[in-house]
Amino acid sequence: MKKLKEYILSTIGVAIVAFGLEYFFFPLDIAAGGVSGLALAINQLIDINPSVLVFIFNFILFALAFFLIGGSFGAKSIYATIMMSVIMWVFESFFEPKAITDNLFLACVFGSAVLALGTAITFYQDASTGGTSIIAKIINKYFHLPIGQGLLLADCTVTLLAIYSFGIEKGLFGLLSATLIGILVDKFIAGLNPVKQVFIITNKEKLVVDFINNDIDRGCTILTGKGGYTKEDMTIVYTVLTSKQFITLKQFIKNKNPEAFLTVSESTEALGKGFADY
Template sequence: MKISKFKEYIVITLGIALVAFAIEYFQAPNNIAAGGVTGIAIILNAVIPSLSIGIVSLVLNVLLFIVAIIFIDGKFGVKTIYASVGLSLMIWVIEEFLKPVAITNDLMMATIFGALISAFGMAIVFNENASTGGTDILAKMLNIFFHIDIGKAILAVDFLITLVSALVFGVDVALYSMLSIILLGIIIDRVIEGFNVCKSIFIVSKKSEEISRYIIDTLDRGCTFLKGVGAYTGKESDILYAVLSRNQFIKLKKYIKEVDPEAFITVGEVHEVLGEGFNDIK
């Protein structure tokens, strides 16, 4: 296994560890069934305490993978299988050996911090092009057989789980579960955006050729020359355009300060970049 691949699995492991921690120390002890396979497992564990949340999650994930392969020709990446099975096993390990108790019994605090930690962990997993599987498969089946949009199908599945939790835990707790689901969706999007933020840069400089070579040769990024005309001077000039990571921009800024302190630079934040050297267009 290449070093880069090994690092990817380390990062995924960190992500599922955060999700497992949130489930076992915030959500499960407070009966917050925030959708997904783990939400179903929390409900079943409350009805039949001898059933481990981790084992139930593992069994349900395996069954859903089998159903997907049979009915929707499901093809899953190794990383998704690793994340799904790994999360279930990590939950089981925490239950079996650490005997977790709730960090807080305040439902609002448990909902907020459980969603925050879980969302951060799931965003880490998603950012590595993996997922924790689970009810996403049911949503995909609803999409194929009943032509329901994936987003709406996921909400429908999670809403159904929350409805069942209302019957088991009561309406008040179920409402906190619904709030947790809403927070998860919002926070995951924001965290992933934060992971992928890049700098969009326009540079007007007398040393544009040297700067472009630095971007290409040293930073290993592409750049583009645009033609511009100064409104005041009427002179033509090259405008250099590039998209860089935060760290690359810091290096470039130091370099420009050395070669042309009078350069004019504008910088904007870009939340998604698709194409060579960045994320694939999907």
């Protein structure tokens, strides 16, 4: 059941990516790096649907990866790569996609957000859509260039080709979109499993721990500390909660242990019992 859920979510993710490409980027010739941007630029030179070009380029890249770096790519990545080409082909063949907006700036911003969301959902299932990440891994193995720099090099090459195909203005919008997608993907991934780390310094350890364990149904860890100024021994309760659970705990502390000292910080992910699986 877990595997099925991962494949369903991967399909949703690549469908969102395909939608962003077909309804925001491709109609306005915005090549935001990657294989999709390369396909769009090449489409200006040879009359082949971008979906077909994406499939061909990814097939070539996966084949190169297999022979040059051992092909350490999971079944989910291969599945996601194929599904994205299939969904793009469905859009192009049956829906005749047209730009949602003719404003380049709006298409750049909102298209980047849509692509980043779909990419984040796909990445979160431990899958990817191939593309320039494969090129980056090949460059890393043979030229010892960090993967991040390899990705940047590959995407910049696509952007230069886009400038040649569509002009400087659209090429720069493509570069801006690639940058926005890179930033937003991390933000969306962090938002898929948001939790809060909470430290409570309290003199009512049992009261607080019992509430966390029994009322909120969460675990906690009891630490011992010593006041830097008072030199007094103290108890510190550490726990990880969802935002809703934290609000419940904060209200309880306010009512039952107002002298407690509480700190909270955002955590981008929590894995293990009670949270997401590894």
